[in-house]
Amino acid sequence: MAYSAIKVIKEALTGHRGWKPLWRRPEPKSEYDIIVIGGGGHGLATAYYLASEYKNKKIAVLEKGWLGGGNIGRNTTIFRSNYLLHENEKFYEMSLKLWEQFEQDLNYNAMISQRGVINLFHSDAQRDAYVRRGNSMLINGADAILLNEAKLREKCPFLNYDNARFPIQGGLWQPRGGTIRHDAVAWGYARAADRLGVDIIENCEVTGFDIQNAKCNAVRTSRGRIKAKKFGVAVAGSSSAVMANAGLRLPIESHVLQAFVSEGLKPIIPGVITFGAGHFYISQSDKGGLVFGGDIDGYNSYAQRGNMAVVEDVCEGGMALMPMIGKARLLRMWGGVMDMSMDGSPIIDRTPIKGIYFNGGWCYGGFKATPASGKCFAHLLATDENHPNANAYLLNRFEKGYMIDEKGMGAQPNLH
Amino acid sequence: MKINHPLLGPRNASEFTILGDAKLLQRPNTPERDQARVFYEYLYHRDNPIGQHQELWFHEQGDRSWLIVSRDTLTHEINNVELASNVIKKGQTQ
Ligand SMILES: Cc1cc2nc3c(=O)[nH]c(=O)nc-3n(C[C@H](O)[C@H](O)[C@H](O)COP(=O)(O)OP(=O)(O)OC[C@H]3O[C@@H](n4cnc5c(N)ncnc54)[C@H](O)[C@@H]3O)c2cc1C
Numbered sequence: 419m420a421y422s423a424i425k426v427i428k429e430a431l432t433g434h435r436g437w438k439p440l441w442r443r444p445e446p447k448s449e450y451d452i453i454v455i456g457g458g459g460h461g462l463a464t465a466y467y468l469a470s471e472y473k474n475k476k477i478a479v480l481e482k483g484w485l486g487g488g489n490i491g492r493n494t495t496i497f498r499s500n501y502l503l504h505e506n507e508k509f510y511e512m513s514l515k516l517w518e519q520f521e522q523d524l525n526y527n528a529m530i531s532q533r534g535v536i537n538l539f540h541s542d543a544q545r546d547a548y549v550r551r552g553n554s555m556l557i558n559g560a561d562a563i564l565l566n567e568a569k570l571r572e573k574c575p576f577l578n579y580d581n582a583r584f585p586i587q588g589g590l591w592q593p594r595g596g597t598i599r600h601d602a603v604a605w606g607y608a609r610a611a612d613r614l615g616v617d618i619i620e621n622c623e624v625t626g627f628d629i630q631n632a633k634c635n636a637v638r639t640s641r642g643r644i645k646a647k648k649f650g651v652a653v654a655g656s657s658s659a660v661m662a663n664a665g666l667r668l669p670i671e672s673h674v675l676q677a678f679v680s681e682g683l684k685p686i687i688p689g690v691i692t693f694g695a696g697h698f699y700i701s702q703s704d705k706g707g708l709v710f711g712g713d714i715d716g717y718n719s720y721a722q723r724g725n726m727a728v729v730e731d732v733c734e735g736g737m738a739l740m741p742m743i744g745k746a747r748l749l750r751m752w753g754g755v756m757d758m759s760m761d762g763s764p765i766i767d768r769t770p771i772k773g774i775y776f777n778g779g780w781c782y783g784g785f786k787a788t789p790a791s792g793k794c795f796a797h798l799l800a801t802d803e804n805h806p807n808a809n810a811y812l813l814n815r816f817e818k819g820y821m822i823d824e825k826g827m828g829a830q831p832n833l834h
Numbered sequence: 835m836k837i838n839h840p841l842l843g844p845r846n847a848s849e850f851t852i853l854g855d856a857k858l859l860q861r862p863n864t865p866e867r868d869q870a871r872v873f874y875e876y877l878y879h880r881d882n883p884i885g886q887h888q889e890l891w892f893h894e895q896g897d898r899s900w901l902i903v904s905r906d907t908l909t910h911e912i913n914n915v916e917l918a919s920n921v922i923k924k925g926q927t928q
Binding site for chain 2: 658659667668669670671672716717718719720721725726727730760816817829830831832
């Protein structure tokens with residue numbers, strides 16, 4: 419037992435010098451069966467499922483920086499499966515069920531907390547839309563409960579119910595949603611994949627693809643050329659840049675999303691709450707910090723930091739929803755680069771180049787997708803067939819007209 | 835971010851909304867062949883570079899003009915701003 423109480427006490431008394439690294443630091447081999455590019459949540463989950471379920475032998479994950487440095491370590495840790503469209507709901511409910519098994523499957527504590535997610539509504543029309551969405555969730559095997567104002571007041575007495583412009587009428591509650599320690603997801607998958615023989619190679623940036631006759635045979639990296647039969651690209655915000663090296667253009671723009679944490683407070687916010695009339699959502703971490711965020715900044719960016727206008731907008735949303743948070747002080751804020759797709763839904767598919775497979779377009783909601791994304795991408799890489807729960811996430815759907823546009827915004831990535 | 839409006843001087847970016855890649859101005863004329871493909875490329879395959887990016891900003895809470903802003907997507911630095919109408923007149927959108 420790596421983390422027994424006795425071990426924790428012993429380490430505390432001896433200066434924490436006895437902990438071992440969770441994964442090896444192998445040198446890259448010259449050839450693998452399958453190479454996964456990008457060591458974020460999705461890449462690591464893909465490698466784990468490739469090794470554990472599809473029994474592929476020689477697998478490597480190539481990561482440009484260190485594990486957890488991308489969006490997997492920057493998100494606000496919310497998971498849920500409250501989508502309207504069938505193509506999305508079946509996939510995200512699969513993911514939620516995998517989260518419920520995550521800790522047992524990997525024997526790793528990710529502090530998964532099903533504390534519930536409430537989406538607030540502020541008008542009759544919005545309530546009706548949420549009823550429809552709730553029914554769609556139930557049809558797909560998820561859970562959904564409509565809370566009227568009285569029930570909501572019992573759970574969240576601190577909300578600004580009588581806001582003159584956007585009074586709160588109730589909420590759509592998914593009790594099985596909640597939050598997860600995001601870093602632990604990366605570490606858990608990395609440890610499990612490493613134990614199954616996957617080489618996780620950090621500080622290894624993919625800089626090019628060797629393509630002959632529309633088939634990819636090798637990647638060029640900052641640590642040399644590496645051959646493989648198949649390449650799975652899962653680089654989130656860097657999707658366009660990496661795929662451009664293979665001569666491909668994607669229906670994706672990169673945008674910055676910011677997140678915020680307040681000083682630690684005693685428990686006040688029971689679960690995850692989202693404002694239905696503006697862009698604001700909030701939860702409270704186990705350490706007591708209020709974790710919140712809002713809209714993307716709106717312009718293309720690879721900077722991993724945003725601008726003041728959105729900081730103000732998010733804080734105004736928070737004040738409108740729960741004026742009490744005006745007393746809390748902001749401790750930290752940061753940004754991550756989102757792969758915003760043209761219909762707000764992801765892509766898990768082959769590409770026109772044989773041997774290159776693509777996973778991306780996760781927008782601001784790809785953390786909760788991590789296990790299902792890994793499983794479906796592994797399925798595609800191992801069997802060359804789209805997983806039934808991800809069979810609408812096709813790269814050519816924009817050309818064919820089968821968009822999965824949850825918000826009905828059209829080809830405007832910064833509005834999804 | 836501040837956008838140096840050619841008529842109004844430096845204005846806070848929050849007065850603007852952004853539409854995206856300035857290539858959206860180059861809407862293809864209805865081509866004879868390959869229509870679906872040409873419009874698909876126009877609508878869905880936008881430039882998404884690391885570095886210099888030409889983009890359309892609308893001064894919604896100002897003089898309601900459309901601007902073409904050249905901005906670095908890595909540093910957010912803006913190095914050129916022009917009225918879109920002027921650029922179109924000069925036939926300069928690439
Ligand atoms: C502020 C913020 C809040 C968010 N909140 C939520 C939330 O509450 N719930 C939710 O579901 N989602 C949320 N998200 C979205 C979610 O974090 C992402 O969709 C998801 O993490 C993306 O998948 P990933 O983990 O694989 O990405 P990443 O961790 O970014 O992994 C991609 C990896 O690819 C690597 N890479 C890039 N280029 C190369 C290259 N050339 N060679 C090798 N490696 C390369 C990068 O270094 C990176 O490590 C949030 C995102 C942000 C930024």
